[in-house]
Amino acid sequence: MVRKPVAADQALRLDNQICFAVYSTAHAFNRVYKPLLDRLGLTYPQYLVMLTLWERDGVPVKDIGARLFLDSGTLTPLLKRLEAADLIKRTRSSEDERQVLIALTSKGHALHDKARSVPQSILAASDCTVGELLAMKDEIVALRDRLNAVLGE
């Protein structure tokens, strides 16, 4: 009879895997965000892009990608949809014709006001204190950064 590696099997159990915890929580967040973002006419990844632009716009696509860990294959069509919705404007940089600079339109700026109520709704849904969430966030970000560090090697 073949001896099975019990420890390895425990590690393969779905409920023991932090990756699945993260994966399924990301989906849960997405589902909670959906009705809130529908009112803004945004998807969740589009919302993330808008968050970066509300902090600073007139930036090249690459900067947004670096901020969100996304590449041009994802961002180019997403940004075109935001442009079609008249939330942003895409213009080639005159300094470096390779770059496309992303600027908010007045409609894009205006959406910032409507978005201010979103975090409060999410906080309520999470049923946590701000302190608890921020502590968890720091732990998760630390994990993410270690994972990304391995990728960079």
Next chain:
Amino acid sequence: MVRKPVAADQALRLDNQICFAVYSTAHAFNRVYKPLLDRLGLTYPQYLVMLTLWERDGVPVKDIGARLFLDSGTLTPLLKRLEAADLIKRTRSSEDERQVLIALTSKGHALHDKARSVPQSILAASDCTVGELLAMKDEIVALRDRLNAVLGE
């Protein structure tokens, strides 16, 4: 001059958002998993399905969906690809013709052995102790379950 709600703007900052921490960590995990799962011929969601089947197979699609928080729109094509790869077999239940039961093929069972080394590689990449990861996992799962509870209302 219009007074801006400073607290709300802080809440909208990307780096303060736990949802983005979770979202970006899920992507980081996916990227770390990719080379490992490529060797098994699986994508990450396919790997999750196989994890559930290695625990128990011969189950209807709905059960897998309940386990992974995925619906038939996602699972049906994914399962067809696993079937095309000869890892699973899909058969209509004779008891309830509405159900499609998912069973592992011998090749699907055999893949279990090759998969046993995966968690160790992920653990190494995360650069954490098992204890730290399990503690984080429990916190994240608790958050996920609270988010899902709100959705169920």
Next chain:
DNA sequence: TTAATATGTATTGCGCACAATCTAATTGCG
């Protein structure tokens, strides 16, 4: 200045994710 290389974005193809809709099978209720 030209040739080689690097960089920024766009495109294509594949595989999720999910809403909405559809079909078929089952259950429940009068």
Next chain:
DNA sequence: CGCAATTAGATTGTGCGCAATACATATTAA
């Protein structure tokens, strides 16, 4: 029993996410 309501999967359409590739611009080296 008979029909409405429910349930399980499948299908369609939209939008990521990423690998691979293409292409134009920019930089560097010879």
